[in-house]
Amino acid sequence: MTIPSDLRYTKTHEWARREADGTVTVGITHHAQDLLGDMVYVENPAVGRKVAAGEECAVVESVKAASDVYAPVAGEVVAVNEEVAASPERINKDPYGAWMFRLRPVDPGEFDRLLDAQAYQAVVESEAH
Amino acid sequence: MLKTTALNAAHRTLGAKMVDFSGWEMPLAYGSQIEEHHRVRRDVGMFDVSHMLVIDLQGEGSRAFLRWLLANNVDRLQLPGKAMYSCMLNEQGGVLDDLIVYFMAEDWFRVVVNAGTAEKDLAWMMRQRDAHAPGVVIEPRRDLAIIAVQGPNARERVWLAKPELRAATESLKPFQAAQVDEWFVGRTGYTGEDGFEIILPAAHAEDFWWLLYRLGVNPAGLGARDTLRLEAGMNLYGQDMDETTTPLESGLAWTVDLKSPRDFVGKAALEEQRPRRNLYGLILLDPGVLRSHQRVLTAHGEGETTSGSFAPTLNRSIAFARLPIEVQVGDLVQVAVRDKLLSAKVVKYPFVRNGRSLID
Numbered sequence: 001m002t003i004p005s006d007l008r009y010t011k012t013h014e015w016a017r018r019e020a021d022g023t024v025t026v027g028i029t030h031h032a033q034d035l036l037g038d039m040v041y042v043e044n045p046a047v048g049r050k051v052a053a054g055e056e057c058a059v060v061e062s063v064k065a066a067s068d069v070y071a072p073v074a075g076e077v078v079a080v081n082e083e084v085a086a087s088p089e090r091i092n093k094d095p096y097g098a099w100m101f102r103l104r105p106v107d108p109g110e111f112d113r114l115l116d117a118q119a120y121q122a123v124v125e126s127e128a129h
Numbered sequence: 130m131l132k133t134t135a136l137n138a139a140h141r142t143l144g145a146k147m148v149d150f151s152g153w154e155m156p157l158a159y160g161s162q163i164e165e166h167h168r169v170r171r172d173v174g175m176f177d178v179s180h181m182l183v184i185d186l187q188g189e190g191s192r193a194f195l196r197w198l199l200a201n202n203v204d205r206l207q208l209p210g211k212a213m214y215s216c217m218l219n220e221q222g223g224v225l226d227d228l229i230v231y232f233m234a235e236d237w238f239r240v241v242v243n244a245g246t247a248e249k250d251l252a253w254m255m256r257q258r259d260a261h262a263p264g265v266v267i268e269p270r271r272d273l274a275i276i277a278v279q280g281p282n283a284r285e286r287v288w289l290a291k292p293e294l295r296a297a298t299e300s301l302k303p304f305q306a307a308q309v310d311e312w313f314v315g316r317t318g319y320t321g322e323d324g325f326e327i328i329l330p331a332a333h334a335e336d337f338w339w340l341l342y343r344l345g346v347n348p349a350g351l352g353a354r355d356t357l358r359l360e361a362g363m364n365l366y367g368q369d370m371d372e373t374t375t376p377l378e379s380g381l382a383w384t385v386d387l388k389s390p391r392d393f394v395g396k397a398a399l400e401e402q403r404p405r406r407n408l409y410g411l412i413l414l415d416p417g418v419l420r421s422h423q424r425v426l427t428a429h430g431e432g433e434t435t436s437g438s439f440a441p442t443l444n445r446s447i448a449f450a451r452l453p454i455e456v457q458v459g460d461l462v463q464v465a466v467r468d469k470l471l472s473a474k475v476v477k478y479p480f481v482r483n484g485r486s487l488i489d
Contacts, residue, residue: 037146037352038163040439041418059467061418063162063356063439066467092161 002030004096008072008111009120012054015096016072018111024073027099028060028091031124036062039088044080044101051075051103053110058100060091073110075103134179135274135331139338143348151245153180155351162352166441169320169357170484173280174349175341178319180244183270183328184251191238194262195230197393198254200376202386206232212304212317214384216376217250218395222402223372224379226250227364229317231306239306239313241275241328243366257394274334276327278346279357281484283324287314290340298325319354321361321482359447360440362410362479368421369408369435369449375399378451380408380478406432409456410478411448411464412488415471419448424465425473429455434464442481443488449478 007015013032017025033039041061051057051071058069079102084090090098105111115123131154140147145156156177158165168174186194195203201215212231216224226246231239242250251269258265278287288295297307298314303323306315313328329337342348355365364370370379377385377399387399411434413419419437430453437448452462458477463470480488 037158038161040163041416043417061439063441064157064352066418066420089163 003117003121003124005117007096008114008116009123010070010072010114011123012070014069014072016111016114017099019102022104022108023078024075024103024105024111025099026069026072026101026103028069028095029120030095032067033091033095036060036067037064038062039091042085042088042091042100044085045077047077047080049077051077060088060100069100071103072114073103073105074107075105078102078104132180134177135334136177136179136276136338139335140177140348145348145350148351150180150351151243153244155180156348158350158352159348162350162356163441165347165349165353166356168347169280169322169349169353170442170481171281173278173282173286173324173346174353175338175346176277176279176349176354177274177338178277178326179274179331179334181275182242182244182247182250183273183275184240184242184254185268185270186238186240187236187266187268188262188264189236190262190264191236192232194258194265195238196391197261198257199230200385200393200395200399202389202391203230203232203238204389204391205386206230208305209233210301210305210307212306212315216370216381216384217253218376218393218399219372220395220398222375222377222395222398224366224370224374224376224381225253225372227366227370227381229315231315233306233308245367272331273328274331276329276334276338276341277318277320277324278327278341279318279320279322279324281323283322284316286341286344286346287325287327290337290344290346319361319363320357321363321479322357322484356438356441359436359438359449360442360479360481364408364449365436374451375402375404377402377404378406378408380449405454406451407454408435408449409452409458410476410480411437411450411462411473412443412476412480413446413448413464413471413473414461415473417466417469417471418446419464419466419473421448423448425450425452426463426465426470427452427456427460429453432456440480442484443486447480448473
């Protein structure tokens with residue numbers, strides 16, 4: 001399953017998951033890691049930083065290239081995944097397990113307006129042509 | 130429409146991610162490029178480099194022609210089979226291309242040039258030939274493929290695949306080549322490891338590739354080729370030097386012969402040049418990855434990275450940078466990476482040779 005149906009997505013290839021406590025967990029999609037190749041560096045945002053929706057807030061670097069990661073929703077960074085920063089290759093092995101950071105959204109409704117799996121599939125397919 | 134090599138179908142069968150490289154559709158990686166890199170350092174890997182162009186020079190005037198055409202001195206090649214790395218310069222001393230030239234016989238020299246510059250090189254060589262050596266025949270060999278088999282076990286694996294090559298190639302030293310029937314085997318490469326570059330009829334390339342594959346030689350793509358050559362301290366044309374830079378500014382002074390009395394294209398310009406900058410190695414001390422075209426701040430002024438990447442063998446990032454010549458090995462410099470200044474140390478390269486780190 002390269003686009004799990006229980007997650008939401010952005011056009012810029014982040015995935016987002018709403019947790020029981022209302023926070024939103026963010027990572028990059030299978031498609032994004034496949035385009036970038038072997039990951040070697042992750043730069044996460046500082047905990048406590050407030051970000052706007054669509055704001056650059058993290059960087060992933062593969063051997064090939066650096067790529068910005070954007071906040072899917074506006075909010076405050078409440079946690080970052082240190083394990084992924086220590087072992088960036090986890091993003092290649094398990095992109096939906098290797099989350100990067102967690103946001104407490106300003107507007108809980110914003111999550112619902114992200115792309116669903118079907119809409120994201122269409123984004124991926126349109127890029128392939 | 131991208132050009133394809135004789136191995137295009139094989140790359141697709143192997144699931145390679147294909148990219149446009151100088152107008153050629155070439156494999157970037159077949160899976161993890163880091164694993165491909167490690168396999169070459171530790172065991173063996175094979176590369177399709179058929180996009181590079183083989184050019185044969187024939188005729189008695191070939192040596193005299195190359196004496197004029199190349200910045201390195203072809204008279205260093207006296208033993209048949211011997212090869213040499215050289216730049217080909219314009220009149221201003223700028224680098225038109227870098228190449229390997231093999232001396233096979235007084236009336237046969239073989240040159241291998243980069244894919245992206247091949248047509249320009251050919252036109253230049255023909256123009257120089259017409260003016261200086263009209264008797265020399267210049268023959269581009271698009272009928273040939275090139276497979277580089279590289280790594281500590283590369284030669285053994287090639288002999289296992291094609292035993293008839295062993296007798297003629299066992300005694301080859303680095304930078305020597307032998308012709309066996311239609312096959313041309315050079316003990317050269319672009320990885321810092323032992324191995325062969327095998328130039329063969331394109332029609333035989335696919336069979337040989339799959340034969341090697343069945344013997345456990347895994348394919349490696351252009352991604353691994355780039356990190357291997359960077360660790361090995363080898364320049365990449367178009368990135369580390371081009372027509373706007375001379376070899377003296379590109380860490381390639383050792384490939385230029387200014388001592389002998391012979392004249393060559395670009396010599397006068399080089400003799401007048403007082404280079405203010407040169408190529409240095411950098412090791413990143415902070416977390417992150419160096420890339421090309423990043424600003425470098427030194428105590429003697431600014432410079433710029435020309436190639437940068439993650440170095441799998443060293444598990445850290447390295448780069449080449451063109452810096453003021455006052456910079457010394459051991460200096461600490463800063464590299465502008467996005468909105469930050471990261472610390473890096475100036476080091477001598479190569480960074481890695483024959484599987485081993487030469488740093489620290």
